[in-house]
Amino acid sequence: MTLPKGTMTGSLKVLAPLLIWMSIGWFSYPYLIKDIADAAGESMNIEEVRTFSLIMTGVCLSLGILFGIMGFRGKTVDENEFKRMTGELVICQHCHREAEKKPETIKCQHCDGYL
Numbered sequence: 001m002t003l004p005k006g007t008m009t010g011s012l013k014v015l016a017p018l019l020i021w022m023s024i025g026w027f028s029y030p031y032l033i034k035d036i037a038d039a040a041g042e043s044m045n046i047e048e049v050r051t052f053s054l055i056m057t058g059v060c061l062s063l064g065i066l067f068g069i070m071g072f073r074g075k076t077v078d079e080n081e082f083k084r085m086t087g088e089l090v091i092c093q094h095c096h097r098e099a100e101k102k103p104e105t106i107k108c109q110h111c112d113g114y115l
């Protein structure tokens with residue numbers, strides 16, 4: 001079963017700002033961890049930390065921007081597409097129009113024929 005195009009739009013809208021927020025965090029990480037290490041009197045390879053944090057900043061920022069573009073500019077799903085998938089919306093065999101199959105009635109809303 002393939003989901004209709006635009007199904008993930010809602011999740012992407014939530015993930016995009018979180019990823020951008022994470023990229024800011026990764027960018028500031030080497031500066032903050034250096035202060036913490038200095039205060040604790042420990043030594044650390046700051047260049048290694050800085051390299052890793054720059055990679056993570058790039059990954060999070062690009063994913064955040066990509067998800068933002070996909071989430072806010074992409075297609076949203078028509079509710080009827082889900083109804084067709086679950087069988088709530090069917091083609092009437094009598095009038096060949098789309099009819100909603102509700103639990104309380106099995107008759108077509110257009111021609112009163114049985115679905």
Ligand SMILES: [Zn+2]
Pocket residue numbers: 092093094095096097099108109110111112113
């Ligand atoms: Zn009908």
